[in-house]
Amino acid sequence: MNELPLGKPSDYPKSYDPNLLISINRFDIRKQTGLDTLLTNMHGIDAWTSYELSWLDLNSIPKNEILYLTYDSSSKKFIESKSLKLYLNSLNNCKFINKEDLLKTLQEDIGSCIQSNITIEILPTPKSIEDSSLCIDDSIVQSVSKKVNSLVLQTKEMTLEENLSSRLFRSLCPITSQPDWATITIYYKGPQIVHETLLSYLLSYRNHQGFHEDCVERIFSDILKRCFPESLTVRANFLRRGGIEINPIRSTSIEFEKEIFRSDRQ
8 A cells, every 4th residue: 555656746747657557456455344255246347437538649739538447346456546647647748649549558558557358438528427216315314323334224025126326425535535425326126225224324434444446345245235135236426536537336247237327426
């Protein structure tokens, strides 16, 4: 962790430098949080959106588009967000023959950093907003634990299928303690989860320090353990910092929806 650029002063890179990219061992983080033995049947992706991708064409004319980056949650490593921002900034004054040339460079650099296959799109406009979930934020919550507490989760005997969301989620960066805000969407089929208890559980992350990926995996694991759904998918649409959004998805199904749609706050 001491090698991460998070929380440290950083000079703005003036030239292309792939060595700015830093990865984090995913399994070390899971081991630290006790999730290394609990997520054996989990599928998912980490999806990143950078709205500040810029480079030069051969005539030194700036080009600005949006970068969409995804890789599997089973990858050994994941990218560190500030290092990705610094790396992308290092491309600002770099010339490329065309967009395909840039895409190839991105795939080679980022794929090499996390030692995994990645998927990249470079698009001129943002993807569409989709929100078909039921927001539970008006549920009446009596109290909220100061620490993450899965014991509050309760279910009813009725079995059904629901797509629920909360816009009130907040966690803290594990390095800088800066707040990270997200819309959490939970699709499940199984015993009905009591909405008030689910909201109380999600709100208990308010002062929890954890990486985005770690938070989503803990939510996924806790709901599996406490609510016993037949199927479950958890998605977090985190608000951007430094022009970058992170949207992790974890699911019991290998056929989960991999298309990343923006939440209305993104």
